[in-house]
Amino acid sequence: xxxxxxxxxxxxxxxxxxxxxxxxxxxxxxxxDEDAQGFVLRADSSEVRVRLTVGPEGLPKFNKAAYSxxxxxxxxxxxxxxxxxxxxxxGGAQPTLPVFEALWAVRTLLEHxxxxxxxxxxxxxxxxxxxxxxxxxxxxIRDHVHLHxxxxxEGDTPLWVHSHGMEKFGARDLxxxxxxxxxxxxxxxxxxxxxxxxxxxxxxxxxSQVGTSEGQAFMVVPSEEAxxxxxxVPLETFEGHEGLFxxxxxxxxxxNTSQLLAPYRERFSxxxxxxxxxxxxxxxxLLPAFLARFQRRGLMEPLTFLVRAPFDTHPDGNKVxxxxxxxxxxxxxxxxxxxxxxxAVHTTEWRKGAHVEVEETQVNALALSRExxxxxxxxxxxxxxxxxxx
Numbered sequence: 001x002x003x004x005x006x007x008x009x010x011x012x013x014x015x016x017x018x019x020x021x022x023x024x025x026x027x028x029x030x031x032x033d034e035d036a037q038g039f040v041l042r043a044d045s046s047e048v049r050v051r052l053t054v055g056p057e058g059l060p061k062f063n064k065a066a067y068s069x070x071x072x073x074x075x076x077x078x079x080x081x082x083x084x085x086x087x088x089x090x091g092g093a094q095p096t097l098p099v100f101e102a103l104w105a106v107r108t109l110l111e112h113x114x115x116x117x118x119x120x121x122x123x124x125x126x127x128x129x130x131x132x133x134x135x136x137x138x139x140x141i142r143d144h145v146h147l148h149x150x151x152x153x154e155g156d157t158p159l160w161v162h163s164h165g166m167e168k169f170g171a172r173d174l175x176x177x178x179x180x181x182x183x184x185x186x187x188x189x190x191x192x193x194x195x196x197x198x199x200x201x202x203x204x205x206x207x208s209q210v211g212t213s214e215g216q217a218f219m220v221v222p223s224e225e226a227x228x229x230x231x232x233v234p235l236e237t238f239e240g241h242e243g244l245f246x247x248x249x250x251x252x253x254x255x256n257t258s259q260l261l262a263p264y265r266e267r268f269s270x271x272x273x274x275x276x277x278x279x280x281x282x283x284x285x286l287l288p289a290f291l292a293r294f295q296r297r298g299l300m301e302p303l304t305f306l307v308r309a310p311f312d313t314h315p316d317g318n319k320v321x322x323x324x325x326x327x328x329x330x331x332x333x334x335x336x337x338x339x340x341x342x343x344a345v346h347t348t349e350w351r352k353g354a355h356v357e358v359e360e361t362q363v364n365a366l367a368l369s370r371e372x373x374x375x376x377x378x379x380x381x382x383x384x385x386x387x388x389x390x
Contacts (some may be wrong), residue, residue, distance in 0.1 A: 002087045003099070003168045005059070006106050007080035008115035013037055013052050022108045028101075041105055046098035048105050049087045059083065062118065062125075068146060069116075069125025076116040077125060084109060091170020095201050099144070099168050100135065107131050122146045122165030138353035140343055141196040144168070147188050149179075153232045156180055157258075160237070161187050162245060163195055171198040175223060176248040177230060177255045186264035189345065194220075194248070209251045214263035220246045221253065230255060267345060271323065280364035283307075289384040290366050294328055307336060308365035309358040315346040322346065323364065326356060334360050 016032050019039065023030040029042040038051035062077055069077075086105060088098040106117050110128045117126040123146050126134070134143045145165035152160045161184065162175035174191050193213060197203050204210040209217050226247030227233075250256050294305045305328040310321045322345065326338035335357050343352040350356070368375045368383065375383070 001090055001167065002085055003090075003119070003121055004086040004102055004106060005118040005120060006084040006086070006109055006113075006115050007077050007082075007118060008084070008113045009079050009081050010113045010115075011054050011082045014109065014112040018112055019108075022111065041101060043101050044097065045092055045094070046101045047089060048098065048102045050105060050109075051085045051087075052082060053085065054082045056080075056083075060120070067118075067123045067125055070127065073116050073125035073127050076114075076127070077118070080115070084115075088168070090168050091201075093201065095169040095171065096139065096199055103131060103135050107135055119144070119165065121168045124165075133351060133354070137351045138343075139196070139199075140348060140351055141192050141199060142348050144199065145173075145192075145195050147191060149184060150237070152234075152237045153178075157183075159184070160233070161191065162241070163191060166195060166198060167243075169199040171203065172223075172244050172246045174198075174220075174248060175245040176257055177233070178257070179261075180258075182265075183258070183261055185268045185345075186261040189264045189267055190261060191248075203246075206246075212260065212263070216260045216263060217251045218257065218260050219249050219251055219253065221249055223247045226253075226255075229253070276323070276364055283363050283366045284361075286366055286380075286384055287360060287363060290368075291331055291360075293384060295331065302371040304369045306341065306367040306369070307338065307358070307363045308367075309362040310364065311344060311350050311356075313344045313346045313349050320346050322350070324350060325365075325367070326358070329355070332357075336360055336363070 013036060016036055019032070020030055023041065027043050031040045031042070033039060033051075038049070041048040041050070062074070064074065086102045088102050090098065092098065109115070110131060115128070117131055118124075119126065122144055126143075130143075134140075145163045147161060147163055149159050149161045151158045157178040157180045159179040159181070160175065160177050161179055163173040166173045174194055176187060176191065179187055190212065194203070204220055207219060207221055209219055211217055223245035226249055248257060248260075250260070290305070297303055297305075306325050307328055308323050308325050311324050313320050313322055324344060325341040327341055328336055328338045330337040336359075337355065337357050340350060340352055340354050340356060343354075344350040366380070368380050
């Protein structure tokens with residue numbers, strides 16, 4: 001299956017000697033094609049085939065209505081003269097493995113040629129710095145799938161939300177019907193969780209009641225079955241979406257999932273300003289003792305120090321402030337350096353696992369955990385009181 005295109009302005013192939021040196025590892029077998037216009041990478045149980053073509057003949061139309069990407073990515077794509085086609089066999093025991101082997105191949109090629117990556121399955125464009133982040137940071141399914149909302153009926157719940165991009169993991173895409181406008185963000189959060197499970201080969205069994213991470217029950221059913229009892233949706237709705245999906249339904253098989261999404265709505269509810277300010281004042285009062293304890297922690301001590309701070313995100317170009325937790329790694333002249341525990345929920349601007357730096361004055365909440373167990377407020381105060389001067 002052809003999954004990715006690397007579009008570049010450089011028409012000629014990267015010299016084989018340069019590629020052979022770049023892929024020279026014990027884990028990867030590099031085999032060039034006889035005509036030097038492509039190569040095969042074999043690693044463990046995965047195989048990635050790469051083939052170079054010149055000119056746009058036979059390629060899909062990369063219009064902005066179908067593909068998501070930055071203006072810079074579309075500009076690079078418009079200047080492309082040659083394309084590296086990357087194909088893989090989806091699925092297997094570790095469905096993410098061949099996908100990441102292909103992405104590492106792209107990253108290596110980008111060390112030799114300028115370009116932009118096209119995800120043909122998810123209709124996404126990725127710039128070189130995106131590829132670096134995707135391959136280095138924690139897995140984020142939002143890098144690999146695209147969710148599409150379509151109004152298909154009248155009334156209060158007219159939306160059909162479905163994914164694109166799961167094919168490359170050897171799985172069907174997901175869909176869910178009868179959603180309202182206010183359900184979109186919660187539905188995205190739920191579907192991203194379910195897509196992640198499928199990408200790692202841990203999806204739910206068909207037609208069996210399972211629970212979400214929030215404890216809500218649902219089933220997944222093949223779309224050819226689930227759509228049979230879908231009322232009020234014309235058949236022409238699915239033109240251009242003839243592929244097979246997995247449909248999310250209630251435990252009774254109905255297209256009524258409002259209750260399923262209820263806990264996910266809370267993730268997008270705005271924290272009251274007075275609560276944030278109260279937490280900020282308390283955190284700032286405890287911060288000197290918190291940082292003193294952090295700086296004298298033992299090398300093997302099972303304590304994890306967490307701080308929360310505001311980060312700007314820009315969904316659809318609009319500024320939204322999200323409070324994100326980071327695991328504290330270092331302190332540097334009034335700044336704190338840490339690793340994000342969770343990424344931003346609205347965009348991938350701030351990714352889980354990314355190293356970030358915040359001013360100490362920005363911290364609006366503190367937390368501590370010991371051996372994976374979060375300490376309660378009284379335990380934190382008892383621990384930090386030992387740092388106060390007598």
